[in-house]
Every structure is written in structure tokens, then in C-alpha cells.
Amino acid sequence: MGNLSVVGAQWGDEGKGKVVDLLTARADIVVRFAGGSNAGHTLVVDGKRIVVHLLPSGVVHRGKVCVLGDGVVVDPEGLLRELSDLEAIGLRPEPAGLRLSARAHLVLPYHRELDRRREGVSEALGTTQRGIGPAYEDKMARRGLRVCDLRVPERLRARLQAAVEQVNPQLERLGGPRFTVDDLLPPLLDHARQLEPFIEDTGAFLQRALAAGQQVLFEGAQGVLLDIDHGTYPYVTSSTTLAGGAAAGAGVAPRDLGAVVGVAKAYVTRVGKGPFPTELAGEEGARLRQAGAEFGSTTGRPRRCGWLDLPQLRYAARVGGLDWLALTKADVLSGIEQTKVCVAYRWRGKRLDTPPVDAEDLAQVEPVYEPLTAFSGSLREVRDYEALPAGLRELVALIEREVGVRVGLVSLGPQREQTILRHGFQAAP
Ligand code: IMP
Numbered sequence: 001m002g003n004l005s006v007v008g009a010q011w012g013d014e015g016k017g018k019v020v021d022l023l024t025a026r027a028d029i030v031v032r033f034a035g036g037s038n039a040g041h042t043l044v045v046d047g048k049r050i051v052v053h054l055l056p057s058g059v060v061h062r063g064k065v066c067v068l069g070d071g072v073v074v075d076p077e078g079l080l081r082e083l084s085d086l087e088a089i090g091l092r093p094e095p096a097g098l099r100l101s102a103r104a105h106l107v108l109p110y111h112r113e114l115d116r117r118r119e120g121v122s123e124a125l126g127t128t129q130r131g132i133g134p135a136y137e138d139k140m141a142r143r144g145l146r147v148c149d150l151r152v153p154e155r156l157r158a159r160l161q162a163a164v165e166q167v168n169p170q171l172e173r174l175g176g177p178r179f180t181v182d183d184l185l186p187p188l189l190d191h192a193r194q195l196e197p198f199i200e201d202t203g204a205f206l207q208r209a210l211a212a213g214q215q216v217l218f219e220g221a222q223g224v225l226l227d228i229d230h231g232t233y234p235y236v237t238s239s240t241t242l243a244g245g246a247a248a249g250a251g252v253a254p255r256d257l258g259a260v261v262g263v264a265k266a267y268v269t270r271v272g273k274g275p276f277p278t279e280l281a282g283e284e285g286a287r288l289r290q291a292g293a294e295f296g297s298t299t300g301r302p303r304r305c306g307w308l309d310l311p312q313l314r315y316a317a318r319v320g321g322l323d324w325l326a327l328t329k330a331d332v333l334s335g336i337e338q339t340k341v342c343v344a345y346r347w348r349g350k351r352l353d354t355p356p357v358d359a360e361d362l363a364q365v366e367p368v369y370e371p372l373t374a375f376s377g378s379l380r381e382v383r384d385y386e387a388l389p390a391g392l393r394e395l396v397a398l399i400e401r402e403v404g405v406r407v408g409l410v411s412l413g414p415q416r417e418q419t420i421l422r423h424g425f426q427a428a429p
Contacts, residue, residue: 003027003216003258005243006326008223009316011270013296013303014263015328015411017041020057020219022409022416022427023261027217029065029209030058031202033249034239035221036073036107036135038128040297042414048089051297053130055082056219059098060091065209067099067202071239071249073135074100074147075107076191095197101251102148102199107135108160108188110167110179117174125235126272128298136238138163147199150192153185160184203251210256218246218257224316232359235274242320262322262405264313266330266395269303271296275363277355278306278342292332307369308395309342310402315354317405324425325399326409330392331379331418339374341395342367343402370398380413385420 004023008014020041024030037053052059054074056066068074079100086092111131119129127133138144145163149156164179171177210216220241225231227241240249243260247253267288270276280288285305288294294303316322333339345352345365355362375389382388388410396407408425412418421427 003218003256004261005218005220005246005257005259006261006263007220007241007243007320008226009262009264009313009320009322009325010223010268011225011276012039012222013269013271013294014223014265016220016263017057018328018411018414018416019261019263019326019409020217021060022419023217024058024061024064025428026215026426027058027064028214029067029206029216030056031067031069031206031216031218031246031250032056032072032221033069033218033246034071034241035237036130036132037075037078038130038132038237038298039221042297050089052082053298054079055086055098058217058219059086059093062091065097065099066093067206067250068101068104069202069250070101070103071245072101072104073107073132073139073239074104075112075131076150076188076195078107078130080191080194098198099200099202099205100147100195100198101202102146102151103201103203103251104147105135105139105144106146106149107131108145108163109184110164110171111135111138113171113176113179114167114174117171117176120174124273126274130298133238147195150188150195151199153189156188156192157181157185160188206250206252210252216252216256216258218243218250220246224262224320225312230319232274232355232362235272235359244321259323260321261324261326261408262316262320263326263328264316265328266308266333267292268306268309268312269294271299271301271303275359276304276306277345277362277365277367278309279304280306287336288332291336292329307340307342307367309367310399311342311345311352311354313399313403317403318354322405324408325403325405326411327396327399327407328411330395330410331412333372333375333392333395334379334389335376337374339372339391340369341372341398343370343398344368380418382412383417383420385410385422388420
């Protein structure tokens with residue numbers, strides 16, 4: 001199968017962590033190419049639950065090289081915290097096992113403060129408040145600080161000075177604190193010292209590795225519908241979440257990305273604000289949330305829950321260039337009565353197969369549902385596709401027919417072995 005790119009096909013939290021974890025078996029290198037510590041991958045390894053935010057989920061595999069690519073935004077303090085959490089369970093990577101791009105932009109304390117302050121005002125988006133949006137703003141405005149700046153203290157001081165002059169008036173308007181270089185610099189120099197062994201020109205590293213025939217897995221964060229260009233703007237994150245962005249965000253050629261695996265849950269969740277046509281309010285939503293333990297791994301927020309949305313998935317498959325789908329949390333639908341799947345939208349007297357462009361229009365569509373044959377009982381021991389309940393096989397067939405993408409993996413629980421592979425999809429080399 002060669003290299004692989006794994007991306008979320010919905011609004012994030014699709015269970016990419018488990019899928020990447022399985023597929024890491026067939027890779028030498030795992031690369032994150034966008035986003036920052038707004039992500040949260042929950043991994044269960046040997047019965048231990050681990051949440052990583054910035055580090056790729058491949059980090060729990062010994063012997064694999066993890067890369068934080070050029071397109072990632074790195075909070076040095078948060079990264080060091082994750083490394084020390086891993087150290088506590090004996091999984092801290094050696095410098096050779098973690099490569100941090102010298103080109104990646106930094107998320108600094110004033111970015112987090114700005115994100116928090118802005119979220120306090122009425123037009124809030126429901127961000128993760130990790131400073132992601134403000135850091136990408138600085139990057140695009142060509143005034144951001146990068147990992148390479150950590151290596152040259154006098155440059156770091158000068159760039160921080162320019163940054164605080166720019167950010168303090170904004171913070172003042174929002175009732176926030178003033179930042180000074182004298183406060184920011186000493187801890188940052190300490191972080192720089194600790195991170196120095198990991199810093200590298202990761203694009204060049206990956207190009208060498210690819211030329212030597214190493215297998216690379218590109219690990220996306222968030223999901224297609226949170227993409228800055230193709231998501232439900234403005235209720236999106238500030239980076240490219242599609243596999244299309246992986247080449248630029250990792251510094252490799254598009255031809256190196258390999259097949260694209262989209263991860264989709266058997267239902268849909270969303271955190272933060274924005275339109276959600278199949279959202280279940282009240283009792284029904286609460287039941288799905290409970291059954292699927294749908295609480296944010298980064299913020300702890302209860303996730304909004306709803307039925308699987310095929311117009312959304314069709315769109316994700318097309319714009320995201322999905323070659324495969326991995327269907328996760330299929331077991332959660334077991335025991336849920338009157339399960340439905342949205343197959344189209346009705347909007348202004350028309351039937352739509354994909355979402356309208358504007359988020360305000362998407363908020364007005366009416367889902368057209370098809371019922372699924374209900375099923376119940378634990379599926380966690382099932383290892384054979386044909387042994388799955390008819391209702392679940394019906395769902396998989398419906399997805400394949402309507403979306404036009406093969407479902408190569410069905411996940412029936414958080415453990416690695418609670419997985420069924422189909423159509424020759426390989427989790428191991
Ligand atoms: P930001 O990325 O923190 O700026 O948040 C922007 C939007 O993306 C908000 O709706 C967040 O809830 C959402 N978001 C960001 N990261 C994730 C994620 O990893 N999973 C789900 N939603 C996310």
C-alpha cells in the first residue's frame with residue numbers, strides 16, 4: 001500500500017488516534033502536518049489511556065520516528081509537558097525518534113491569552129482556546145516566531161519585542177494583561193534548551209527517508225469540515241486539515257502522500273459552534289453521548305451528537321480525495337433504537353446531495369433520513385465481518401453505495417484487536 005495519509009472525514013474526534021495507531025505498524029515514520037495542541041488523540045495501549053495533543057499518536061510505538069512538520073504550530077511549553085507525561089509511562093522518545101521542524105511556528109502565551117479573551121466575547125466560535133487561531137494569524141501576517149528562532153537568543157529577543165508591541169494593544173482592548181519580553185524570554189530560553197536536540201529541517205529529513213524507501217504515515221488533525229478553506233467557515237480551525245495540505249505541511253511532494261484514509265464515526269459529533277444538520281437535541285443526543293463517551297479529550301466539553309450525515313461524508317470524500325473510509329465506533333449504535341442515517345438534504349424546495357457553501361444556508365437544510373434495522377448486544381468480540389448484525393452491514397453497504405468509497409476498516413471498540421479489516425485493507429506491512 002505504500003505511504004498513507006489519514007484524515008478526519010467529519011468535524012474531528014472521529015477516532016483517528018486508534019486508526020493511526022493500528023496503521024503505524026506498517027510505517028517507519030509518522031508525521032503531523034498541521035494544527036497544534038487543539039487536537040487530542042486518545043489512545044489505549046496495554047489498558048492504559050493516554051491523550052496526546054501535539055505529538056503524533058505514533059509516539060507510543062517504540063522504534064518509529066515521529067515528526068512535527070513545517071505546517072504545525074508548536075506550543076513549546078505544551079510539547080514539553082507531553083514529553084514529560086510520556087516519560088512517566090516510559091514512552092518518552094529519544095531525540096532521534098522525534099523531529100521538530102525548524103520552520104514550524106510557535107504558539108506563545110499571548111496567543112493563548114488572545115484566544116481566551118476573544119472567546120469571552122459574543123461572536124465566539126467555541127475554539128479550544130489553545131492559541132491556534134492567533135498563532136496562524138501571525139504566521140499568515142508574516143510576523144510569527146518560528147522554532148528556528150529559538151536557536152538564536154538575540155533574534156528571539158528582537159522578534160518577541162516586535163510581537164508584544166503588536167499584541168499588547170489588542171489585549172488591552174479585550175481587558176487582558178500586558179506581556180513584556182523580560183517575562184516571556186527566560187522561560188522560552190529554557191524551553192529552547194530542552195527542545196534543541198529535537199529541532200531539524202524535517203522536510204529534508206523526510207525527503208531523504210522517502211528516497212531510502214521508508215514508509216511514511218501522514219497523520220491529520222481535526223476533520224475535513226473544520227478545514228479553513230473547505231469546512232463550515234467561519235466555524236472552522238485555522239489550518240488545512242485535508243490530505244491535500246499534507247505535502248506542504250510536511251515539506252514533501254504530493255506524489256509521496258500515498259492513499260488517503262478518511263476516518264468517520266458511525267454517527268456524527270461536533271464540539272464548538274456551527275451548523276450541524278443531523279444534531280440530536282435532548283434525550284436522543286444525550287443517549288448517544290453517553291453510549292459513545294463523547295466528551296472532548298482536549299477541553300472536556302460534552303460533544304454535540306447526531307446521526308450519520310452522508311451529504312457531509314460525500315463532500316468530504318470528494319474534496320478530501322478519500323481512497324478508503326475507516327468507520328469507527330460502530331459498536332456505539334448497538335442498542336440505540338430507531339437509528340437513522342441522513343442520505344440527502346432538502347433545502348428551498350430542492351434535494352441536495354452535498355452541503356451548501358455557506359454555513360448559514362447549511363443551518364437551514366432539512367435532513368432526509370433513512371431508518372436502519374436496529375441491532376443490539378455487544379459487538380466487541382466480533383472479528384468476522386459476516387458475523388456482524390444485519391443492521392450494521394446495511395449501514396456499511398449504504399455508506400459504500402452513497403459515498404462511493406470502500407469501507408476498509410470497521411472499529412468496534414477502543415482496543416487494537418476490536419477491529420475488522422475488509423477489501424484487503426492492511427493494517428500491518
Ligand atoms: P481552534 O482550532 O481551537 O481554533 O477551534 C476552532 C474550531 O475547531 C472549534 O469549533 C473547535 O472545537 C474545533 N476543533 C479544533 N480542534 C479540534 C479537534 O481536534 N477535534 C474537534 N474539534 C476541534
